Amino acid sequence: MTDLLPVVTSGGWLLATIIAFGAMIFFHELGHFLVAKRAGVTVHAFALGFGPKLAAVRRGETTYALNLIPFGGYVKMAGEDFDDAPPEEGSFRHQPVGRRIAIVAAGPVMNLLLAAVILSMIAVAFGVPVGITNRVGALVRTCGRAGPQGGAAGPCPAERAGLRPGDAIAAINGHPMATGEEVVETIHSNPGRPLVLTVERGGQRFDVEVTPNLEPTRKIGLIGFAPEVVRQRFNPFTAVLWGIQRTGEIIATLVTALVTLIRERSLLANLGGPVAAGRALVEAGRSGLENFLYVAASLSVIIGIFNLFPFPALDGGRLGFLVVEALRRRPVDPRREGYVHLVGFVLLILLLVFLTGQDIQR
Numbered sequence: 001m002t003d004l005l006p007v008v009t010s011g012g013w014l015l016a017t018i019i020a021f022g023a024m025i026f027f028h029e030l031g032h033f034l035v036a037k038r039a040g041v042t043v044h045a046f047a048l049g050f051g052p053k054l055a056a057v058r059r060g061e062t063t064y065a066l067n068l069i070p071f072g073g074y075v076k077m078a079g080e081d082f083d084d085a086p087p088e089e090g091s092f093r094h095q096p097v098g099r100r101i102a103i104v105a106a107g108p109v110m111n112l113l114l115a116a117v118i119l120s121m122i123a124v125a126f127g128v129p130v131g132i133t134n135r136v137g138a139l140v141r142t143c144g145r146a147g148p149q150g151g152a153a154g155p156c157p158a159e160r161a162g163l164r165p166g167d168a169i170a171a172i173n174g175h176p177m178a179t180g181e182e183v184v185e186t187i188h189s190n191p192g193r194p195l196v197l198t199v200e201r202g203g204q205r206f207d208v209e210v211t212p213n214l215e216p217t218r219k220i221g222l223i224g225f226a227p228e229v230v231r232q233r234f235n236p237f238t239a240v241l242w243g244i245q246r247t248g249e250i251i252a253t254l255v256t257a258l259v260t261l262i263r264e265r266s267l268l269a270n271l272g273g274p275v276a277a278g279r280a281l282v283e284a285g286r287s288g289l290e291n292f293l294y295v296a297a298s299l300s301v302i303i304g305i306f307n308l309f310p311f312p313a314l315d316g317g318r319l320g321f322l323v324v325e326a327l328r329r330r331p332v333d334p335r336r337e338g339y340v341h342l343v344g345f346v347l348l349i350l351l352l353v354f355l356t357g358q359d360i361q362r
Contacts, residue, residue, distance in 0.1 A: 156224020273355030312344025
């Protein structure tokens with residue numbers, strides 16, 4: 001599979017990125033659609049994108065459409081409009097509040113399930129990292145800062161010393177290194193201190209000297225290489241369990257990062273829009289299909305969690321109104337709810353424009 005990657009051009013990865021975003025939107029709307037149909041709600045439209053229709057086909061009561069503006073999609077259900085008309089059988093508003101909550105929540109849940117499926121595919125096709133060796137897997141450009149004053153490091157110490165992918169670090173300062181963990185721990189614990197690496201290459205041994213740069217955030221030493229990774233391929237059942245577990249870990253990491261950015265009042269400055277997300281997928285694709293799929297899974301999690309935010313016009317905002325209805329045991333005034341969602345939609349469009357401009361400036 002990886003042998004095919006060199007023939008995939010940048011344009012090919014751009015096309016793959018568009019398809020990936022389309023899949024995320026499709027599965028999100030599919031969640032709403034399937035649960036609505038299961039609940040007996042009449043679905044008038046299932047659309048990918050907004051604006052003018054590029055293509056459309058009608059099957060039964062539902063029109064399936066592909067629209068011009070690709071940022072999003074929608075499922076149009078009977079009785080979903082915010083008006084004073086009494087709900088009729090087969091309409092969204094006619095359903096018990098529990099079913100409506102399930103219909104609204106199904107979209108974000110499908111994004112999380114899609115991420116778990118993609119991660120499970122990675123575990124089957126490529127394997128899961130289960131350890132590292134004492135060999136150099138790849139040279140990297142990020143390696144902290146050199147010198148007591150923290151000045152610019154220039155090339156990383158590993159590159160300056162002439163290390164190459166495939167080199168085995170057999171000893172450091174004369175102490176044998178049997179595992180990759182020992183190599184990493186020794187380098188991490190010696191920022192700014194010269195180390196003599198005994199390197200094996202092509203059946204020969206030689207020594208090189210490196211001084212690990214200080215990585216200021218974690219206060220560790222780095223010389224600029226990634227260890228060779230040991231992988232284990234899982235059977236489908238184990239892969240699914242791992243995919244679910246890894247999805248949960250991504251959710252926890254994302255929530256923690258969001259809370260930190262909010263506390264530091266730097267959320268907007270660090271948010272990315274469609275351009276940043278697309279760029280991340282294209283760059284990941286250039287380094288391999290596995291990285292592309294992993295970033296796609298992470299973005300699917302981001303879309304799912306973002307849609308659960310209790311903000312008007314998002315699924316989370318609608319869920320908020322339904323929870324209020326359940327607690328009050330009577331619905332919120334439909335017109336007032338409609339106005340709130342309209343304002344929220346306008347604010348979301350403005351946010352999208354702002355983030356797109358910010359992405360382009362970067």
